[in-house]
Amino acid sequence: MSIRLTDKRKQILEILKKNRGSLSVADIHSKIPGIDLVTVYRNLDLFVKEKMIKKINLGTEESQYEYQDKPHHHAVCSNCSKVLHFTASDEKIKELIDVEGFQVDEIEVTVRGTCHEKKHLG
Ligand SMILES: [Zn+2]
Ligand SMILES: [Zn+2]
CATH class of the missing domain: 1.10.10.10 (Winged helix-like DNA-binding domain superfamily/Winged helix DNA-binding domain)
Structure with missing residues (x-):
């Protein structure tokens, strides 16, 4: 530091x-x-x-x-804005991302969806 x-x-x-x-x-x-x-x-x-x-x-x-103990990604609920923190294999993600003439150093994923709160289920 x-x-x-x-x-x-x-x-x-x-x-x-x-x-x-x-x-x-x-x-x-x-x-x-x-x-x-x-x-x-x-x-x-x-x-x-x-x-x-x-x-x-x-x-x-x-x-x-x-502050992240371990690097991770986020899933955000579109209904209640709840944020879930999850890890995924960077290596696997890198395999899927193929940008010509570009080297990926860091991956940050934010996915949006609906969390499994009962209040969202009708
Ligand atoms: Zn939600
Ligand atoms: Zn987080």
């Missing part, structure tokens, strides 16, 4: 580590008393750049940030 961890940075990182799942900037902002929004944005950007956390796009209005 090449960045200095100030108290605010530690707080932001701790919140992301403790949380199971992703958080928006607003979520994080609301959990730290007295921090300004710009500081949250700046530090999240920095963490992403340092590959300490991931910025994920789940098709929601706000970007989501997540």
